[in-house]
Amino acid sequence: MLYNEPSPLETKVLSRRFGLQNSASLDTYLATEGYRAFMKAAGMKPDEIINEVKASNLRGRGGAGFPTGMKWSFVPRTSPKPKYIVVNADESEPGTCKDRVLIENDPHQLIEGVLIAGLAVDSHAGYIYVRGEYRYLIEILEKAIAEAYAKGWLGKNIQGTGFDFDLYTHSGAGAYECGEESALLESLEGKRGIPRIRPPFPAVAGAFQCPTVLNNVETYCAVPAILRDGGAAFAALGVPKAGGTKMTCLTGNINKPGVYELRLGFPVMQMIEEVGGGVRGGRKLKAMIPGGSSCPVLTAAECEGATMDYDSIGARKSMLGSGGVIVMDDQTCMVKAALRIMRFYAHESCGWCIPCREGTTWLKKILVRFHEGGGTRSDIGLIGDISKNMLGRTFCPLGDAAAMPTISIVEKFREEFEAHLDGKPCPFEHVDHMVMA
Amino acid sequence: MTFSPQLEARFEKLLKSYPPGRQRSALVPMLLYAQDEVGSITDELIDEVAARVGVTALQVNEVLSYYSMLHRKPLGKYHVQVCTNISCLLNDGDKLWEHVCKKLGIGHKEVTADGQISIEEVECMGACSWAPAIQVNYDFHHFVTPGKLDEILDGLKEKP
Numbered sequence: 001m002l003y004n005e006p007s008p009l010e011t012k013v014l015s016r017r018f019g020l021q022n023s024a025s026l027d028t029y030l031a032t033e034g035y036r037a038f039m040k041a042a043g044m045k046p047d048e049i050i051n052e053v054k055a056s057n058l059r060g061r062g063g064a065g066f067p068t069g070m071k072w073s074f075v076p077r078t079s080p081k082p083k084y085i086v087v088n089a090d091e092s093e094p095g096t097c098k099d100r101v102l103i104e105n106d107p108h109q110l111i112e113g114v115l116i117a118g119l120a121v122d123s124h125a126g127y128i129y130v131r132g133e134y135r136y137l138i139e140i141l142e143k144a145i146a147e148a149y150a151k152g153w154l155g156k157n158i159q160g161t162g163f164d165f166d167l168y169t170h171s172g173a174g175a176y177e178c179g180e181e182s183a184l185l186e187s188l189e190g191k192r193g194i195p196r197i198r199p200p201f202p203a204v205a206g207a208f209q210c211p212t213v214l215n216n217v218e219t220y221c222a223v224p225a226i227l228r229d230g231g232a233a234f235a236a237l238g239v240p241k242a243g244g245t246k247m248t249c250l251t252g253n254i255n256k257p258g259v260y261e262l263r264l265g266f267p268v269m270q271m272i273e274e275v276g277g278g279v280r281g282g283r284k285l286k287a288m289i290p291g292g293s294s295c296p297v298l299t300a301a302e303c304e305g306a307t308m309d310y311d312s313i314g315a316r317k318s319m320l321g322s323g324g325v326i327v328m329d330d331q332t333c334m335v336k337a338a339l340r341i342m343r344f345y346a347h348e349s350c351g352w353c354i355p356c357r358e359g360t361t362w363l364k365k366i367l368v369r370f371h372e373g374g375g376t377r378s379d380i381g382l383i384g385d386i387s388k389n390m391l392g393r394t395f396c397p398l399g400d401a402a403a404m405p406t407i408s409i410v411e412k413f414r415e416e417f418e419a420h421l422d423g424k425p426c427p428f429e430h431v432d433h434m435v436m437a
Numbered sequence: 438m439t440f441s442p443q444l445e446a447r448f449e450k451l452l453k454s455y456p457p458g459r460q461r462s463a464l465v466p467m468l469l470y471a472q473d474e475v476g477s478i479t480d481e482l483i484d485e486v487a488a489r490v491g492v493t494a495l496q497v498n499e500v501l502s503y504y505s506m507l508h509r510k511p512l513g514k515y516h517v518q519v520c521t522n523i524s525c526l527l528n529d530g531d532k533l534w535e536h537v538c539k540k541l542g543i544g545h546k547e548v549t550a551d552g553q554i555s556i557e558e559v560e561c562m563g564a565c566s567w568a569p570a571i572q573v574n575y576d577f578h579h580f581v582t583p584g585k586l587d588e589i590l591d592g593l594k595e596k597p
Contacts, residue, residue: 003567003579082456094522094561127454132469132506133562135575168454171466174506176560190464190490192503208456251524251565258566293523293561324565326524340526344560350503432529 003101004258007275011237011245014221015261018105024140026147029108035153037227041116042161046077049120053223055231057243062088062179062216063292063322064397065242065310068223074203075121075211084207085117085126086188086214090172090179092131093292094344095324098247099217101259103130103137106221107144111154111167113220116227117213118165125166127207129184132173141169176348180396181214183350194352195396218247218323238264239309246308246320250276252327253283268306272327283329287413291321293341294401296408297328318408333428334413335420338383338406339367345402356399359390363406373423380417384410438485444474448489460490464500468507477511505560513548513555515593518572521558524565533569534558536583540590554593 002019006012017023017032029035041049054069075083087110091099103110114126130138145167148154156164170188172178178187182196185207206212222244226234235243245261248271255277262271272278272285279285285300290308296318298306306312313320328337346360363386366379387403387410394400410417419427440448447470448463455462467486468478475482478501480494487494501507519537521530537556538544548555564570567579571586578589 091563092561095524095565096561097563097565097567100563131563132504133572133575136577170454170462171469173465173469173504175504187465188462189459190461190492190500192500208459249566251568252527257568289523324524326527326565328527332527337523337526340521340523344522347560 002105004256004260007256007258007260009266009270009275010261011263012261013225013234013237013245014102014109014218014247015105017109018101023105024107024144026108026144026151026153029106033228034108034224035112035159037224038112038115038119038153039159039161041119041227042159042163044119046120046122049116049227052231053120053226056222056226056234057231057238057241058219058222058226058234059242059310060216061218061222061246061323063093063294063319065320068215068219071203071215072117072120072213074201075213076204077122079211081210082125082208083121083123083211084213085114085121085123086185086202086207086212087114087126087128087217087220088179088181088184088214089128089130089134089137089217090184091134091217091322092176092179093294093322093324094341095249095251095289095292095326096322097249097251098259098323100134100137102217102221102247103134104140107141108148108153109221109224110141110217111144111148113223114167115153115158115163115165116223117215117220119163121211121213123213124164126168127188128167128169129178129188130169130171131178132171135171138169138171145169175350176344177350177396177398180398183396184214185212192350194350197395216322239307239311242310246323248308248323248325250325250327252325253280253329253332254278254327255280262308264309265312266308268303268308271308271325272303276327279327279329281329283331285327286330286332287328287334289318289324289326289328289405291319292324293326293344293405294397295319295321296404297334297412299412331428331431333371333426333431334409334416335367335371336426336428338409339364339371341405342367342402345398349398349402353394353399355390355393356402359386359399360402362386363402370417370420371426373420373425375417375420377418377421380410380414383417438481440471441474444470452489461492464490464492464497465504465507468497468501468504472507477508508546510546511548511552513553515554515573515596517554517556517590517593518559518562519556520560520562520564520568520570520572522561524561525569528568530569533571533581533583533586536586537590540587553596554590
């Protein structure tokens with residue numbers, strides 16, 4: 001089901017079946033060009049498939065934005081080991097809820113994307129790693145997978161193409177860290193989700209130490225459209241260095257929160273004002289996080305003229321990330337926001353490496369003290385200092401994810417930290433944010 | 438231990454999902470699915486799952502302590518999880534959490550005296566665009582207000 005009204009400003013590629021009756025069923029999928037891309041790909045050479053994906057300028061939608069076609073090309077196809085396709089459906093970056101709607105409304109699109117990845121790297125088995133909280137999505141996927149097996153779209157000799165593929169779901173059990181690719185692979189193997197040292201990268205030694213393609217749900221979901229309509233058509237939807245659309249989650253203090261599919265390069269202010277209906281309650285925009293809580297925050301002034309793509313957001317020293325847009329109005333306490341974000345990372349740090357484990361914990365303690373009115377002037381510098389000492393010094397990006405938003409908040413909203421000094425109460429203590437009380 | 442036929446079928450399918458010799462992979466999903474039926478991760482369950490996937494009980498313990506959804510103590514029949522992470526916070530998810538604590542007179546990861554309801558303040562659950570959100574067991578509730586929360590909780594009190 002759909003949780004928000006679509007917007008006329010959307011470019012519906014991955015979400016084209018949303019809202020159709022029984023959109024998750026195989027019949028609906030087949031009636032709307034479903035699995036045609038797979039049949040086309042089955043007649044192509046692996047390199048031709050990968051080149052088509054390269055031509056689409058598709059970049060990983062989980063947050064890192066790595067070019068997908070290039071990632072696939074790293075897999076040693078001639079390796080005697082089995083190869084695996086792993087789907088990262090451990091969606092847990094705060095602000096992000098797009099993979100959920102993609103699976104719920106169109107699970108076969110994901111299955112087809114996985115099958116095409118299988119053809120491209122000579123893989124015959126795949127796993128969909130779904131966060132434990134998304135139990136109902138596992139049921140939806142299991143149903144779709146069973147349907148696909150029953151009608152010959154999974155299993156042996158799929159539709160007479162001679163290609164075999166088995167697909168399984170795998171449930172996580174509550175751990176943000178498992179969204180990081182190497183921690184996910186550890187978790188898939190029945191261990192704690194501790195990141196692995198790279199190299200070797202998953203393309204060479206991933207699941208069960210075998211060559212593995214590991215992408216986000218949305219990335220695989222883009223693949224059928226690319227093979228069906230051509231990489232160039234997909235590329236043309238976006239900006240020169242990043243093709244296609246982005247499932248964008250509008251969250252926070254906004255009138256029409258929801259998941260919308262917008263072409264890459266969509267203007268930020270138009271997204272907030274027109275797609276999202278503007279900041280709620282007639283308040284003004286104070287800040288916006290463009291792609292999940294690990295991205296540096298942008299001020300309202302920085303949002304002016306920005307577009308939702310890797311380069312434009314990157315030029316403002318933030319990241320497009322996962323597409324989880326967090327809109328903050330002028331009554332938001334940035335100290336409280338920084339504290340809540342840090343509480344999350346301190347909770348989720350796996351503890352494997354010290355800069356992250358200690359850094360997040362100490363930052364949380366300082367921010368708690370600060371927000372409660374016990375902060376000192378030197379704490380403001382200390383927050384930035386600890387954060388900068390975490391950057392780039394951890395095995396996986398969780399340390400960076402905690403440091404980056406914190407540095408940006410303390411640098412861009414220093415005056416709000418100062419307003420909490422000398423025992424003064426939080427200026428935004430009594431603000432009501434409730435949607436409909 | 439004996440499990441329901443549905444759970445046994447699930448285990449059987451899981452154990453067949455991984456490459457030969459990699460049955461340990463089934464560990465985390467098996468623990469979570471079993472917890473849904475047993476109520477918590479008991480010592481007996483640890484031994485049972487350890488034997489089925491071919492690891493020691495110590496190894497199971499080591500793994501399960503990492504995952505926030507795996508609980509060693511029994512939860513209420515209905516586990517109410519309130520998200521207070523950033524997108525929910527911006528929609529007063531923290532006030533919702535205070536409201537549920539006050540109404541039930543219990544705190545984080547505590548259970549009501551009758552064992553019916555437990556509550557937990559949780560991290561992002563992937564309902565950010567429909568905040569504030571809660572989950573009751575695995576069911577999502579979106580755009581939750583204190584009034585709506587009261588209705589949900591009142592409904593759970595008598596629910597079999």
